[in-house]
Amino acid sequence: MPRARPSLVRLTLAGLAVAAAGLAGGAPASAASPHELLDALVAAYPDRLARHDGDKLYWRDGTVMPVSDGRSDKPFKELLANPSILDQMKLPYRTGRLATPPAVNDDPGRFRNEAFFKKMYGDCTKGEVQARMVSIVWLPKSWGKRISVTAVNGVADRLKAVSEEIEALPPAIRRAAFPIAGVLACRPVADTGKMSMHGYGAAIDLNLEVSDYWLWQKKTDPIPYRNRMPQEIVDAFERHGFVWGGKWYHYDTMHFEYRPELVRAGAR
Numbered sequence: 001m002p003r004a005r006p007s008l009v010r011l012t013l014a015g016l017a018v019a020a021a022g023l024a025g026g027a028p029a030s031a032a033s034p035h036e037l038l039d040a041l042v043a044a045y046p047d048r049l050a051r052h053d054g055d056k057l058y059w060r061d062g063t064v065m066p067v068s069d070g071r072s073d074k075p076f077k078e079l080l081a082n083p084s085i086l087d088q089m090k091l092p093y094r095t096g097r098l099a100t101p102p103a104v105n106d107d108p109g110r111f112r113n114e115a116f117f118k119k120m121y122g123d124c125t126k127g128e129v130q131a132r133m134v135s136i137v138w139l140p141k142s143w144g145k146r147i148s149v150t151a152v153n154g155v156a157d158r159l160k161a162v163s164e165e166i167e168a169l170p171p172a173i174r175r176a177a178f179p180i181a182g183v184l185a186c187r188p189v190a191d192t193g194k195m196s197m198h199g200y201g202a203a204i205d206l207n208l209e210v211s212d213y214w215l216w217q218k219k220t221d222p223i224p225y226r227n228r229m230p231q232e233i234v235d236a237f238e239r240h241g242f243v244w245g246g247k248w249y250h251y252d253t254m255h256f257e258y259r260p261e262l263v264r265a266g267a268r
Contacts, residue, residue, distance in 0.1 A: 037089040037261075038067060044241070044261035045153060048120060057085060063119060076105045080192045083111035093262040095238045098247060101225035107248040109259050114195055121152050121200035124186035129201050133184065136160050141167050143178035150201035155258045158240040159204065165236040173230045181205035181254055190215060191250070203257035206233070211254030229253045238263055 032040075038052040050058045057065045067085045079087055093108035122128025133148040134156045140163070149156040166177045182205050185198040197203035205211075212226035227246050234244045241260030245252030 031092065034067075034086055037086065040264040041085070041089065041261040044264055045120070047153065057116075059119065065115065065119070079111050080107075081194065083113050085113050085116050087111050088113050088116070089261060093243050093247065093259070095263060096235070097231050102247060102249040102251070104222055105249055107250050109243045109245075109257065109262055110189075110192075110248060110250065112194060112197070117195070117197070117200055121150055121202060124184070124195075124199045124201075129184065129186070129199065133201050136163070138180060139163050139167055139174070139178050142171075142174055143180075145179075147180065147183050147204075148201070149183055149204070152200075152202070153258065153260075155202050158242070158258065162236050162240050162242070165239070166233060169230075169232050169236075173232050175207070176210045176228070176230050177206050177233055179207060181208050181211075197257035197259075203255060205254040206256070208254065211252075213252050213254070214250045223249065223251075225249075225251060227251065227253050 035054055038054065038057070041057070042049045042052055048060060050060045052058065052067065055067060057067050059065070065085060068087075069082075069084045071084075074082070074087065079090065083090075088109075088111040090111060091106060091108035122132060124130065129150065132150050132152050134151045135146045135148055136156050136159060137144060138147050138159075149159050166174055182198065183203065184201045185196065187196060187199060188194055189196045198205075206229070210228045212228060214223050217223065217226070229244075229246055234246065237244060237256045241258055241263050242256040243259045243262050245255035245257075
């Protein structure tokens with residue numbers, strides 16, 4: 001997430017009321033059972049994951065990982081810092097247009113188990129992620145510049161498909177998708193210290209000029225919600241397995257990351 005501040009912000013007053021009504025300790029857990037969540041996880045990454053037995057996750061290369069650390073009482077900050085594989089699916093992601101701004105600490109997708117994602121995409125500090133990157137042209141008619149994206153899980157191909165859908169949108173909407181603010185960035189998230197999905201080459205940040213980020217705002221409690229990203233662009237990304245940072249209480253509206261397990265579990 002770049003640290004530059006955009007020149008224009010817009011306050012959505014409804015966010016204050018909704019956030020004030022949110023849960024103080026965190027957002028509600030997923031209504032799906034742990035077994036259903038793990039089914040969605042395995043189905044989302046068929047080339048990498050073989051199966052689960054409810055307690056362990058079995059990778060196709062023979063690696064076995066526990067899905068839980070046995071703790072169900074973690075506060076929000078610990079879920080951000082030390083989530084288990086099941087924890088990272090704890091909050092349901094809902095596709096489509098938001099009916100109301102996210103409730104306090106409703107951040108579906110921000111819990112990320114580092115062992116899982118390093119196994120999936122590699123460790124960028126060791127050059128493993130970089131070796132799996134491929135080049136695609138983002139918005140060839142509108143912007144036409146090359147970006148590097150991970151080839152793992154077909155992420156690059158899926159971003160190409162998103163690009164094609166955005167190109168078919170009206171120019172005023174399409175303009176929010178370029179110039180992009182970045183893809184690969186081997187760095188931790190500002191407020192968690194854990195690796196960003198950008199560190200795996202599986203996330204993209206769109207146009208800074210129409211983006212809002214909670215850390216750019218004056219510190220208030222609750223955080224007022226802001227968004228200027230067109231819904232048509234969000235829909236295109238979600239159709240291809242990406243979640244949007246605009247659906248987080250700690251919002252990051254330029255940010256999209258490949259998390260098909262959350263889209264599968266939360267699609268309606």
